[in-house]
Amino acid sequence: MNAKIRAQLSIMMFLEFFIWGGWFVTLGTFLGNNIKANGGEISMAFSTQSWGAIIAPFVIGLIADRFFNAERILGILHILGAGLLYLMYGISDFELFYPIVFGYMILYMPTLALVNSVSFNQMKNPAKEFSYIRVFGTLGWIVAGLVISYVFHWDSESGIAEGMLKNTFLMTAIASLVLGLFSFALPKTPPRVDKTQKVTLSNVLGLDALNLLKDRNFLIFFISSVLICIPLAFYYQNANPFLVEAGMEYPTGKMTIGQISEILFMLLLPYFFTKWGFKKTILVAMLAWVLRYILFAFGNADELTFMLLMGIALHGICYDFFFVSGQIYTDSKAGEKHKSAAQGLITLATYGVGMLIGFWIAGKITDIYILENNTHDWEIVWIYPAAFALFVLLFFAILFKNEKITYKS
Numbered sequence: 001m002n003a004k005i006r007a008q009l010s011i012m013m014f015l016e017f018f019i020w021g022g023w024f025v026t027l028g029t030f031l032g033n034n035i036k037a038n039g040g041e042i043s044m045a046f047s048t049q050s051w052g053a054i055i056a057p058f059v060i061g062l063i064a065d066r067f068f069n070a071e072r073i074l075g076i077l078h079i080l081g082a083g084l085l086y087l088m089y090g091i092s093d094f095e096l097f098y099p100i101v102f103g104y105m106i107l108y109m110p111t112l113a114l115v116n117s118v119s120f121n122q123m124k125n126p127a128k129e130f131s132y133i134r135v136f137g138t139l140g141w142i143v144a145g146l147v148i149s150y151v152f153h154w155d156s157e158s159g160i161a162e163g164m165l166k167n168t169f170l171m172t173a174i175a176s177l178v179l180g181l182f183s184f185a186l187p188k189t190p191p192r193v194d195k196t197q198k199v200t201l202s203n204v205l206g207l208d209a210l211n212l213l214k215d216r217n218f219l220i221f222f223i224s225s226v227l228i229c230i231p232l233a234f235y236y237q238n239a240n241p242f243l244v245e246a247g248m249e250y251p252t253g254k255m256t257i258g259q260i261s262e263i264l265f266m267l268l269l270p271y272f273f274t275k276w277g278f279k280k281t282i283l284v285a286m287l288a289w290v291l292r293y294i295l296f297a298f299g300n301a302d303e304l305t306f307m308l309l310m311g312i313a314l315h316g317i318c319y320d321f322f323f324v325s326g327q328i329y330t331d332s333k334a335g336e337k338h339k340s341a342a343q344g345l346i347t348l349a350t351y352g353v354g355m356l357i358g359f360w361i362a363g364k365i366t367d368i369y370i371l372e373n374n375t376h377d378w379e380i381v382w383i384y385p386a387a388f389a390l391f392v393l394l395f396f397a398i399l400f401k402n403e404k405i406t407y408k409s
Contacts, residue, residue, distance in 0.1 A: 021141030043363025050356035052109030075183030149253025231385030233358025258315030265316035285321035293386035
């Protein structure tokens with residue numbers, strides 16, 4: 001891969017995740033303060049990510065993989081997405097906001113697979129080259145948070161009171177338009193699937209990998225993956241509103257500590273995976289989730305601010321040690337024929353089904369513990385995902401039998 005292509009792919013990945021991180025992190029705070037949405041409505045808005053993840057395979061499997069260059073459909077989706085983000089910028093009513101954010105996520109979620117396709121198509125050794133491109137995506141998410149907090153101060157107390165968080169949609173609409181136009185200059189990535197080949201629902205959704213569930217260990221891992229996404233949804237949906245209500249200054253910028261941690265632990269994962277093995281690595285991830293929510297439950301933005309910051313910093317262990325390890329495990333179990341199908345099935349189960357359930361539960365619980373002054377009893381709210389993560393940890397620890405998996409970097 002030459003320097004020009006490397007630079008193009010890096011810019012593409014940076015903008016892809018700058019767009020997502022630039023509005024999704026503060027969505028709960030925006031909806032609660034600008035639109036006066038309740039917990040159930042906020043959970044509906046967040047669940048559009050899950051619906052997008054469920055529908056995305058149809059866009060990729062039925063359209064992108066068969067009829068159009070990946071970079072072209074990436075460009076079209078982001079240009080259309082820019083228009084919807086701009087519409088969200090001007091809306092102050094949830095009934096109008098919801099269908100637009102739903103439509104946007106149907107457009108956006110397929111682009112996550114498309115940027116990977118464009119990248120892989122230019123690589124001779126994706127296992128070694130991809131991480132150096134993908135890290136720019138994490139940097140894009142970090143920069144978005146820092147810009148919101150430390151450049152424009154949209155998430156400051158005064159910024160939130162003045163409704164400035166709506167500007168996150170304008171900022172990301174511009175970035176989406178830029179990426180949409182830029183995509184047409186990316187290296188050509190033609191469809192590789194034979195158009196005459198029959199496409200089945202099983203192929204598109206990765207259901208060809210369902211036979212893997214006959215393996216008892218994989219079944220336990222699969223169930224655990226779905227269940228652990230329920231407490232994960234609490235973090236995505238509630239972390240920013242919680243930090244705002246707790247009185248933390250520039251919460252969005254501070255939440256980027258989680259992405260910095262993600263980069264660090266991604267680099268450390270090969271060592272720990274080799275040293276501990278798959279089961280212990282997964283258990284450490286689950287334990288980190290329990291600890292994170294306990295820190296959130298009992299920390300505050302005064303003398304115990306360090307507890308909140310530690311909870312944010314645990315994101316790297318929570319995410320990398322579970323999801324990346326899980327992808328490695330799934331790859332090792334699938335075999336050459338079903339590798340893509342198996343990864344697609346896990347994605348559908350976690351970001352689709354698991355988080356869809358999680359967002360719904362998080363919304364219900366958040367509404368139950370709302371106080372008279374329109375704040376929340378966060379101590380009790382965070383105990384729920386902590387307890388549930390502990391349950392999943394025990395479930396996995398007891399039922400999953402240890403097996404040796406080799407980490408291939």
